[in-house]
Amino acid sequence: MEGLGKSYGEKLLFDDLSFEIRRGNRIVVLGSNGSGKSTLLKVLTGEEQPDTGDVAWAKGPGFVSYNQMLADLDDADTVSHAVNALPDSLAFSATRKSVNRFLAMFQFSEADLKQKIGNLSGGQKARVAMAQCLLSGASVLLLDEPTNHLDMSSTQVMERALVHFPGAVVVVSHDRFFSEKIANRHLVFGAVGAAPGEIDVRAA
Ligand SMILES: Nc1ncnc2c1ncn2[C@@H]1O[C@H](COP(=O)(O)OP(=O)(O)O)[C@@H](O)[C@H]1O
Ligand SMILES: [Mg+2]
Known part of the structure; x- marks a missing residue:
């Protein structure tokens, strides 16, 4: 992901965001409601176009959207x-x-x-x-709040599946307990001291 930027009207969601997704990465996307987490995932899947920058996926098995799978059942x-x-x-x-x-x-x-x-x-x-x-x-799993409204044992099944997945995972989650178990990287919208639209990309 190179130089990604996206606004809706006056609202700048992210700007000049660059990061790589590599095998073994389990990236948890954090940020308050309305900060742009779901939009970022949609830009990754191609459901939404970025205003600036590019998303380039490696050749091969590609990504799968958990939320799309769920919606398509x-x-x-x-x-x-x-x-x-x-x-x-x-x-x-x-x-x-x-x-x-x-x-x-x-x-x-x-x-x-x-x-x-x-x-x-x-x-x-x-x-x-x-x-x-x-x-x-698929080699990359994209998930937007997969544990919302899930019972405890289903959440644990999801957790285990993600931790043992041999590819890469990008997951938006508000569930601290869940995300702390999964994450080995973080993408944080609106981190303390960040400029508007600035995303902090860091190791967990
Ligand atoms: N298709 C759209 N058109 C206009 N505004 C949008 C659209 N999608 C999202 N937004 C706005 O962009 C902001 C970020 O939305 P979203 O990415 O869903 O946030 P999050 O997932 O972090 O809660 C919100 O203010 C939302 O209202
Ligand atoms: Mg959302």
Whole structure:
């Protein structure tokens, strides 16, 4: 990310922001409400264009948006189908047994796998979307407040998945407990002493 800048009208969200995302980075994005965290994630995914600067992704498996996965879940689908029928899913080349073992780590029993997405709790849907993200083969996971309204055990599943993810993670979170476990880098909007639009990029 090189020289990124974005304003809405008079409101400057970020200016001349440069950083790299590298394998093993788990970047937690912090800042008050309305500071521009979600907009930054949208600029990374290409949903929003920056006013200045460029986003360049390395060739290869690319990124996946957890929030997009969650939004795209089909209520009429079963858990098992949602995970197995994902385009380019790593599940294609795995045995059913190993996929089920993988899903057991997301706390889905054999019986749960036959459930319709529409009948799942918020925590269960979150875990389906996270499982899909990991099976997508993407090398970067982008997540905007993934633990909002999640139960404790689903939050722990998310935490573990992110900490053990072999690629890179960029996650916006207000949940201190969660983000302290995940973060090895921080991107901080409006750090003390920062100029408007200045983002502090630092190690955790
Ligand atoms: N599409 C948009 N058009 C105009 N203003 C926007 C748009 N998206 C966000 N904003 C404004 O930009 C600011 C930052 O929003 P956002 O990135 O959602 O903040 P955060 O995620 O940090 O809470 C807010 O003041 C919000 O109202
Ligand atoms: Mg937001």
